[in-house]
Amino acid sequence: MFKIGNFTLNSRLLLGTGKFENEKVQTQAIEASETEVLTFAVRRMNLYDKDLPNPLAKVDLSKFITFPNTAGAKTAKEAVRIAEIANHAGVCDMIKVEVIGDDETLLPDPLETYEACKVLLEKGYTVCPYISNDVVLAKRLEELGVHAIMPLASPIGTGRGINNPLNLRYIIERVNVPVIVDAGIGSPKDACHAMELGADGILLNTAISSATDPVKMAEAMNKGISAGRLSYEAGRIPVKYTAQASSPTEGIGFL
Amino acid sequence: MKCKINGDVFNFEQPINIQEVIQSLGLDETRIIVEHNETLIKREQFTSRIVNDEDNLELLEFVGGG
16 A cells, blocks of 8 residues: 555556557456556547547546646646646646656656746646656656656657666655656566565556456456565565585585 | 537537537536636536637547546
């Protein structure tokens, strides 16, 4: 159990809702993940093709902690506008501040992210910024008052896993607010790795929704995250250079 | 009169309220979020809020995203 702002979370898996093939798969994957937090985006309605599926429209968001993102924003002003739209609609328990600074890598713009967080905190939002593996920025944002820090594992949708475990660990050790590893997770191995480093939670989307079997992958991720957390709490053994027998070295005179 | 809806120009015979705009476009009212001239409009204002010539409407919704 941990807290982000005033919200208590039992599950350490936060789930994005993009790219699910249909409503049925999405519903089952959400269930299998056992998540309590759902992320989604704000977009223009399609005025011309009303038959385009929108699986999210079928989800009862009142059963979840709502965690809209500001994806699409390239400036602090745009991010704040998206947050205000979600808040107006009554589904903005927490806001994921995502301000992209580079279209190719989809890496976040630290300056605009910082500014957006500042404005949103002043307005009373529960603010969770998506950032690169930058410990100094993480500390500055913590000083500003954000409620969680969300460093990436690797660029959005790449499934490359944890590219910079050292910097991720620095962030985890140097900030006191929850650290949610967001973006780039490919498999439960990656999620488990992040949790073993001491992350408080993982925000996933593509790794589940684009898996061959998203429902099974949701279950696998859930278990990977739980295993990683347990391992972190249990305290793993140090890595050694030389082998050390696990069976007694005495009493082998009969051989 | 002409107004912009989600960036496209639409023609209506006379100023109409937001509810009528939504109905004329055949959109699902339950999931719509309306921004009229950069002001977010509450659902209960959909019938009283009039869209005039040169106005700008954004009809938004939540979609899957991570």
